[in-house]
Amino acid sequence: MMSLFQGSSQTRSAFLFLFFLFSSFKPAQTEVVRSISDCADFLLNQSPPEIPNILKDEAIQDQNRYKPICQTYQNTRTFLTLYDTEEKIPVFSAIKFVQEREPGGRSKNQKWMIEPQLENESADKNMKNYNEQQGTYNHQASNSDYTNSGYSRGHVCPRSYASTQMAKTSTFTLTNVVPQVISFNSGSWEKMETCVKCFMEKFCKNNNGAIEGYVVAGAKPGDKKLNDRVNIPSMMWSAFCCYSSDKKAWLASAHWGYNIKEENKNVAKKKKKDKYLQTKTLNELYEKLGTVKEHFDVFPGTKCPLGTTVTEFYPDLDESCTCPPGAQRNTNKNRKNNNNKKKNRENKNIETKNKNKENKNWKKENKNRKKENKNKNKENKNRNKNKKRENKKKRAG
Numbered sequence: 001m002m003s004l005f006q007g008s009s010q011t012r013s014a015f016l017f018l019f020f021l022f023s024s025f026k027p028a029q030t031e032v033v034r035s036i037s038d039c040a041d042f043l044l045n046q047s048p049p050e051i052p053n054i055l056k057d058e059a060i061q062d063q064n065r066y067k068p069i070c071q072t073y074q075n076t077r078t079f080l081t082l083y084d085t086e087e088k089i090p091v092f093s094a095i096k097f098v099q100e101r102e103p104g105g106r107s108k109n110q111k112w113m114i115e116p117q118l119e120n121e122s123a124d125k126n127m128k129n130y131n132e133q134q135g136t137y138n139h140q141a142s143n144s145d146y147t148n149s150g151y152s153r154g155h156v157c158p159r160s161y162a163s164t165q166m167a168k169t170s171t172f173t174l175t176n177v178v179p180q181v182i183s184f185n186s187g188s189w190e191k192m193e194t195c196v197k198c199f200m201e202k203f204c205k206n207n208n209g210a211i212e213g214y215v216v217a218g219a220k221p222g223d224k225k226l227n228d229r230v231n232i233p234s235m236m237w238s239a240f241c242c243y244s245s246d247k248k249a250w251l252a253s254a255h256w257g258y259n260i261k262e263e264n265k266n267v268a269k270k271k272k273k274d275k276y277l278q279t280k281t282l283n284e285l286y287e288k289l290g291t292v293k294e295h296f297d298v299f300p301g302t303k304c305p306l307g308t309t310v311t312e313f314y315p316d317l318d319e320s321c322t323c324p325p326g327a328q329r330n331t332n333k334n335r336k337n338n339n340n341k342k343k344n345r346e347n348k349n350i351e352t353k354n355k356n357k358e359n360k361n362w363k364k365e366n367k368n369r370k371k372e373n374k375n376k377n378k379e380n381k382n383r384n385k386n387k388k389r390e391n392k393k394k395r396a397g
Contacts, residue, residue, distance in 0.1 A: 092218030154180025198321035204242035
């Protein structure tokens with residue numbers, strides 16, 4: 001049989017082309033990446049947050065410890081997580097919030113997943129189901145860490161913020177959860193997540209009329225560990241920003257809450273008020289989590305407002321959105337106060353205007369009075385002068 005090299009020059013050329021093509025072929029980029037910029041589509045303006053001692057000027061300070069994960073499920077990237085492999089909890093997770101296309105609740109048989117590439121860089125890029133026989137992992141939390149712990153697996157990127165059932169399922173990775181006090185998770189934190197979702201669905205619409213918002217949520221490590229392995233956060237935080245074509249403005253707010261037990265409404269048959277996380281400005285969050293030497297910034301280099309919140313829009317949302325009622329009352333009160341202040345300013349301006357007008361008229365009258373007095377004085381002077389002249393003539397005659 002004639003070999004390939006004994007064929008025509010065209011055949012040899014084709015063989016060489018295929019040889020060099022496949023010899024230079026590189027595998028697809030892994031989903032545990034080296035830089036957040038490799039997965040920046042989930043960040044507003046593709047701009048990574050500034051986290052003291054962790055993330056600065058888009059650079060991860062300790063790449064051996066902090067791993068950016070382009071969370072991938074069924075070969076689709078769904079959100080971003082910066083993961084702390086020592087504390088075994090996320091620093092933060094970020095997602096681009098869009099119109100929910102496939103609503104639906106959590107599957108009863110939903111299993112928790114892990115990130116294979118945190119243990120083996122050459123492993124498959126897709127998250128996979130946790131193997132109960134595996135036990136614990138070296139660089140991430142295991143499902144067994146949470147079993148009978150008294151803590152819930154608290155989502156950092158909420159399931160409800162994903163737009164499809166596939167994306168919702170992808171949030172059930174142990175690299176997206178922290179040990180969260182059960183009453184806090186199902187109490188004020190869940191209310192906050194619902195409120196923010198309601199707000200974004202109503203007000204976060206770009207110039208094309210499509211829902212679009214950016215959410216970044218994270219956890220501040222505490223001084224205790226679950227199973228001597230997984231850090232129990234002392235505090236959790238969340239921030240969002242979007243452009244509202246209806247309001248023709250950028251809108252943003254922040255929330256945080258301490259990872260502690262919350263009392264039930266009817267403790268000892270005494271009615272307790274539901275607890276809500278109060279809506280804060282981005283500046284307030286930055287001051288809370290920043291240090292003397294390093295600045296904290298969730299949306300650097302963007303037009304997100306730093307000193308205002310979205311509480312003024314809460315009265316326009318449905319009660320089922322579980323936004324802080326105090327914020328609504330305060331907003332209405334502030335609106336009333338602002339209207340009163342505006343009315344007082346208008347009245348004061350009218351009074352000032354009238355007073356200025358009176359002063360102007362008084363000055364004019366005073367000027368005319370002075371002019372009249374001057375004329376009178378002149379007349380008197382002329383009269384006296386004439387009288388003196390007449391008297392002089394009489395004496396002379």
